[in-house]
Amino acid sequence: MSIRERLSGNEAVAVAMRQINPDVFAMFPITPSTEIPQYFAQYVADGRVDTEFICVESEHSALSACIGAEAAGCRAVTATSSAGLSYMNEVLYVAGSLRLPVVLAVANRALTGPININHDYSDSMAERDSGFIQLYAENNQEVYDNYLMAHRIAEHPSVRLPLMVCLDGFITSHAIENIELEEDDTVKAFAGQYHPENYLLKKKNPLAVGPYGISAYYMEARVAQAEAMKNARRVITDVAEDFERTFGRKYGLIEEYRMEDAEIAIVLMGSSAGTAKAAVDGLRAEGVKAGVIKVRVFRPFPGPELEKALKNCRAAAVLDKSEGFSACGGPLFAETAGALFNTSCGLKMIDIVYGLGGRDFTVSAAKSVFERLRQIVKTGETGPVYSHMGERTNAL
Amino acid sequence: MIEIRWHGRGGQGAKTASQLLADAAFMAGSYVQSFPEYGPERSGAPITAYNRISKERCPVHSNIYEPDYVAVVDETLLKSVDVTAGLKKEGAVIINSPLSPEEIKADLKGYEGRICTIDAREISLEFLGAYFPNTPMLAAVVSVSGCVEREQFLKDMEESFRHKFAKKPQVVEGNLKCLISAMDRVKG
Numbered sequence: 001m002s003i004r005e006r007l008s009g010n011e012a013v014a015v016a017m018r019q020i021n022p023d024v025f026a027m028f029p030i031t032p033s034t035e036i037p038q039y040f041a042q043y044v045a046d047g048r049v050d051t052e053f054i055c056v057e058s059e060h061s062a063l064s065a066c067i068g069a070e071a072a073g074c075r076a077v078t079a080t081s082s083a084g085l086s087y088m089n090e091v092l093y094v095a096g097s098l099r100l101p102v103v104l105a106v107a108n109r110a111l112t113g114p115i116n117i118n119h120d121y122s123d124s125m126a127e128r129d130s131g132f133i134q135l136y137a138e139n140n141q142e143v144y145d146n147y148l149m150a151h152r153i154a155e156h157p158s159v160r161l162p163l164m165v166c167l168d169g170f171i172t173s174h175a176i177e178n179i180e181l182e183e184d185d186t187v188k189a190f191a192g193q194y195h196p197e198n199y200l201l202k203k204k205n206p207l208a209v210g211p212y213g214i215s216a217y218y219m220e221a222r223v224a225q226a227e228a229m230k231n232a233r234r235v236i237t238d239v240a241e242d243f244e245r246t247f248g249r250k251y252g253l254i255e256e257y258r259m260e261d262a263e264i265a266i267v268l269m270g271s272s273a274g275t276a277k278a279a280v281d282g283l284r285a286e287g288v289k290a291g292v293i294k295v296r297v298f299r300p301f302p303g304p305e306l307e308k309a310l311k312n313c314r315a316a317a318v319l320d321k322s323e324g325f326s327a328c329g330g331p332l333f334a335e336t337a338g339a340l341f342n343t344s345c346g347l348k349m350i351d352i353v354y355g356l357g358g359r360d361f362t363v364s365a366a367k368s369v370f371e372r373l374r375q376i377v378k379t380g381e382t383g384p385v386y387s388h389m390g391e392r393t394n395a396l
Numbered sequence: 397m398i399e400i401r402w403h404g405r406g407g408q409g410a411k412t413a414s415q416l417l418a419d420a421a422f423m424a425g426s427y428v429q430s431f432p433e434y435g436p437e438r439s440g441a442p443i444t445a446y447n448r449i450s451k452e453r454c455p456v457h458s459n460i461y462e463p464d465y466v467a468v469v470d471e472t473l474l475k476s477v478d479v480t481a482g483l484k485k486e487g488a489v490i491i492n493s494p495l496s497p498e499e500i501k502a503d504l505k506g507y508e509g510r511i512c513t514i515d516a517r518e519i520s521l522e523f524l525g526a527y528f529p530n531t532p533m534l535a536a537v538v539s540v541s542g543c544v545e546r547e548q549f550l551k552d553m554e555e556s557f558r559h560k561f562a563k564k565p566q567v568v569e570g571n572l573k574c575l576i577s578a579m580d581r582v583k584g
Contacts (some may be wrong), residue, residue: 032434057419117434141455159461171457174432176418274455358434362458 002180002247006047009140009172012179013079013105013165014039016147019187022103023074023194026054026065030084031117032169033107037079052290060082063091063102064317070100071209075151077102080229081111081169085123089130095162096131098210101154101194102162103108104132105147105185107168107272109169110357118358119169121269124298125331131225133232134299136269140179142296143167145249148182149239151191156239158231168271170358182247190246229300236297255294256309258284262291264373265310267336269295272354272361276319279366290370293337295332303339310340315348315373315382321355328352329386348382354389397450397507398543399460403479404469407439413469413530414445417537421449423543423552433459439546443475449543465541468492469516469529471500490536490582492516492529497584512584520571523574524567531571532578538577550575 009016013036017025028038037053040180044053052069059080066076080088085106095102111122124134124160133153146165154163167173182190184371198207213221233253240251255275259265266276270277283290293309293316310316318337320330328334333351338348352369355361367390376382400417404410411432429448435441446460464487468479471493480489488510493500497511504511516532524531538544544552553560553575557568 006418006428138455164573168457170434171431174434175429175457176415176426177429178422273506274457278456360459362461 002182005179005181006176007140007179007181008035008174008176009137009143009167010035010107010174011039012140012144013147013167014043015181016144016187017077018043019182019184020075020148020151020191021049021188022051022077024052024054024066024076025070026056026062026078028057028059028062028067028084030081030364032109032173033079033081033084033105033322035173036105036107042263051312059087063088063095063104066102067091067095067098067100069313070095070102071098071200073196073201075194076218077104079105079107081107082111082117082123085127086111087126092127092130092132092162094210097221099160099225099228100162101151101160103147103150103154104162104164106164106166107169107173107273108166116357117169119171120321120356120358122322122356124164124166125324127164128299128331131161131229132161132299133229133236133297134166135163135297136166136295137168137172138271138273140172140175140177140293141249143172144179144181145243145247145251148187148190148247149236149243149251150195152239153232153236155194155196156231156235157197159228160236161225161228161232166270166349171271186246188372190243211359233300233302237302241315252305253297254305254309255296256293257292259291259293259309262288262312263289263314264370264377265293265313265316266366266369267293267295267306267310267316267332268320269298269332272319272321275361279363279370282363283367283370288370288374298332301335301339303335306336307343307345310347311343311345313347315376317349317369317373318349318351319369320351320353323353323356327386333386342377348376349385350376350382351386352389353387359390361390397448397454397500398465398541399415399463400465400467400537400541400543401460401463402445402447402450402467402469403473403477404443404445405439405473406443408469408494409528409530410443410467410469411445413467414447416530416534417447417543418449419556420534420538420549420552423556424548426450426543427453435533441471443449463487465490465537467533467537469533471495474500474503478505480504483507483509485509487529488540488584490514490533490540491584492533494518510540510584512582513537514578514582519574519577522572523577525570531574535575535578536582539582546579
């Protein structure tokens with residue numbers, strides 16, 4: 001039986017962590033994820049979890065402590081944002097290549113500069129090649145649900161990869177909304193226990209963790225890691241199916257909203273997807289065949305799912321909430337375009353970089369994107385493939 | 397759906413007031429959103445917080461530009477912030493001030509809708525013995541907007557106060573009187 005509550009995204013993450021009761025939480029605070037360890041510290045103080053809660057001196061150390069704990073066979077978690085994630089960069093790759101399923105909550109926040117505390121995806125997009133699975137959420141409910149699924153995905157024997165549960169900084173992390181929480185016992189049963197096959201302190205099979213990989217071995221390790229990321233596609237789907245059977249809420253690698261007969265579509269991530277859905281409802285009422293595709297899983301990238309969802313569309317706009325500075329478009333656009341390249345899809349596609357550093361994304365902004373797509377369909381002219389939206393042109 | 401924008405100064409609790417309103421509406425069975433707009437977090441700087449209250453879950457996650465109601469926790473903001481920007485004519489602005497709506501109208505840049513004032517300082521000092529503008533402001537917003545029915549609101553808030561102040565039950569009565577008085581004394 002679900003519990004009707006109202007919580008912020010950060011508190012929803014902390015509640016999920018409490019219910020799962022990980023062995024280790026290594027923490028170093030940074031806005032806007034600070035409330036996650038703050039709430040969790042209260043659970044520790046109140047004796048509601050028996051997690052080893054370690055206050056370390058930096059984010060690099062927080063993830064390093066998690067890596068040590070995971071290598072020893074423990075379930076380890078942490079949380080961070082922005083520069084904190086960047087400071088973890090080196091050890092993110094260590095967690096990935098050592099195949100240690102650390103679960104990292106990321107309240108996404110812009111990277112400097114100018115220095116800024118608000119939302120965009122520049123922090124986690126900069127770590128897209130680190131070997132972490134990345135799940136994104138539209139609201140507090142999805143963050144909570146993603147977290148409940150996270151350990152099972154990451155720890156699956158055919159995956160064994162670390163995982164980021166991302167939530168939009170402030171927009172989701174600090175917004176209080178209704179949420180359906182699940183009972184502690186049901187969550188514990190769903191998340192299960194972590195029993196790794198091999199770990200550092202296993203007497204019968206002593207193990208070296210993190211040795212030097214000479215050229216004769218390095219590539220095999222990397223290919224095995226790439227295979228694990230491919231396997232994660234299936235595992236994420238399987239865990240989502242079990243989640244739906246258990247809790248009744250359905251998740252895929254992407255979510256298609258009113259896409260059945262859509263001629264124009266927006267592809268985007270996170271909380272903006274809800275705002276775009278409201279725009280679609282408005283346009284549908286006027287007879288415009290518009291739809292939204294929300295990318296829930298960015299790593300592994302849902303290329304085949306996007307191809308299928310977009311194949312009957314005539315024009316689509318990818319909305320990137322991080323710049324990337326490729327001068328050809330943001331990372332979501334590049335990967336979506338890559339996924340469609342060898343297909344017969346005749347879609348015209350543009351990229352719009354928006355919402356940087358907390359610049360607000362509104363229903364009318366979403367409608368203006370759809371209007372541009374309608375013009376592309378009408379005239380057959382794509383116009384500029386890569387552009388920005390929402391910035392003042394006379395600011396300087 | 398009812399959309400509300402709060403204006404206050406950092407440290408005064410406009411964000412907390414918006415959370416309390418979300419609590420009240422949640423307890424009455426609604427879907428709620430309460431979220432702050434964060435800038436540099438300086439004590440005393442103007443801050444904004446928002447509420448959406450609806451029968452269905454609201455998918456929109458933008459700020460609110462055309463609110464139904466605006467609540468102003470600190471009247472000195474009227475000099476520097478265009479608090480009624482985008483405010484619907486059918487709605488209302490609720491200002492914490494000892495002045496009457498007629499007296500404060502000149503500061504509102506020609507807003508044509510309903511203007512309400514509430515002396516949150518006087519009410520707070522009378523029932524709580526200190527200046528906590530949130531409680532009377534919350535009651536005034538509930539009263540003017542009708543987003544929660546009065547009896548339901550008072551019943552839920554009593555329960556909430558008993559839970560929140562479990563260790564100091566003596567303050568529950570003062571807080572409740574503060575709510576009732578604010579609902580009765582809001583002008584406009």
